Amino acid sequence: MLPWIMVAALLGGCGSAGSSPAVDRLDGLRQQAGEALARYDEAVRAAGGAPFVPVGELTRQLGDWEPANGDYKQALSAGLVQAASTLPAAPKSAGTIAWANGTSQDVRLISADAALAQLHAAGTGDCSGCAPLKVTGARLSTMTVPTTRGSATVPAWDYTLDGTAVRLARAAVDPSAIVRVTPPPRGADHPHEGLAIESATTTTTSRDLTVTFTGAPGPSSKPCGADYGAEAAESELAVVVIIIEYRHAEHEACPAVGAQRSTTVELSRPLGERAVLEVRQGLPVGLTITG
Known part of the structure; x- marks a missing residue:
């Protein structure tokens, strides 16, 4: 100790x-x-x-679910998300995490498929009767994440979904660089x-x-x-x-x-x-x- x-x-x-x-x-x-x-x-x-210690989950919902998509929220909570087509690999092998205080850290990136698999594994809800959300595309972007050193901007995959304007974002950082307790x-x-x-x-x-x-x-x-x-x-x-x-x-x-x-x-x-x-x-x- x-x-x-x-x-x-x-x-x-x-x-x-x-x-x-x-x-x-x-x-x-x-x-x-x-x-x-x-x-x-x-x-x-x-x-x-590694000094990258995120607080909370590394998935973000971008936008609000439409009234007609009542089960989508529960499906996401349960991690019921799957790719409808082949998703891209990272266009570069490394990215940068940037903190609000001006410090930064270079990290390895993972593919859109690998990040989607993490999103699926993070599901904790129960939605046995829900149909999976279908991912129709992905592009490399960024997202803001609370950390133990303040907020940070991290590389992230931005996913589009079938049947809704809501998008999902998931950190594209290799798990080996993330401190998880x-x-x-x-x-x-x-x-x-x-x-x-x-x-x-x-x-x-x-x-x-x-x-x-x-x-x-x-x-x-x-x-x-x-x-x-x-x-x-x-x-x-x-x-x-x-x-x-x-x-x-x-x-x-x-x-x-x-x-x-x-x-x-x-x-x-x-x-x-x-x-x-x-x-x-x-x-x-x-x-x-x-x-």
């Missing part, structure tokens, strides 16, 4: 009206964070140290505990990292409310943010209503090119660099 550093930054006044977090629960989250850093390091090594299976040894952050914001020089997450609508001074602080588990390649919750009271019967909350944690050094991971599954979250 990678060595990691714990850095705490609590909200002003946190816990003054609410209950203290259970020590054993916090220790469990710290262990999860350490394991997440180790898995991320392994994923980066498997990708040859596999979360642990959920079970007694991996309970996936804690609040998962949804996004992060920082600057190029600041040690402050602001994260958003879904929490209690009100503060801990009110029934069913909570205040929040954070800890950061850090390595050379990533940061895992642990959200610490100070509830109004333990075991309150509260409605299942959440609100977007945020808190700021101070890192040991500026984030740089490190990824920000959520603690539940160790998956990367989108990063915005404001200056």
Whole structure:
């Protein structure tokens, strides 16, 4: 496991009206964070140290489905997409990923058929009665992808479909250049505990990292409310943010209503090119660099 550093930054006044977090629960989250850093390091090594870490899926729908094509959305979700004719190979062997901060990375490209196969494999929905979407053509273009280093423009295949004006885009980047993190299976040894952050914001020089997450609508001074602080588990390649919750009271019967909350944690050094991971599954979250 990678060595990691714990850095705490609590909200002003946190816990003054609410209950203290259970020590054993916090220790469990710290262990999860350490394991997440180790898995991320392994994923980066498997990708040859590549810094391209996309957040979310690499498929985009371009346009809205027409009312007459009611099953098309479900078919796409299930990955039911097939080529109606031979699709082209990449017109060049390499392309460039360009980040908003001006940095770039050259990567190998894959054919339209190979990217379509990835699109099919990424399907997770159920549409057993749906007819597959038929791809009638493809051209090499670009698409914008959220990454752990901010948004990036990546080479992508732009597919046309039979019977609709909607197009599909899929990243044309060779999988060997993509860092993909596999979360642990959920079970007694991996309970996936804690609040998962949804996004992060920082600057190029600041040690402050602001994260958003879904929490209690009100503060801990009110029934069913909570205040929040954070800890950061850090390595050379990533940061895992642990959200610490100070509830109004333990075991309150509260409605299942959440609100977007945020808190700021101070890192040991500026984030740089490190990824920000959520603690539940160790998956990367989108990063915005404001200056």
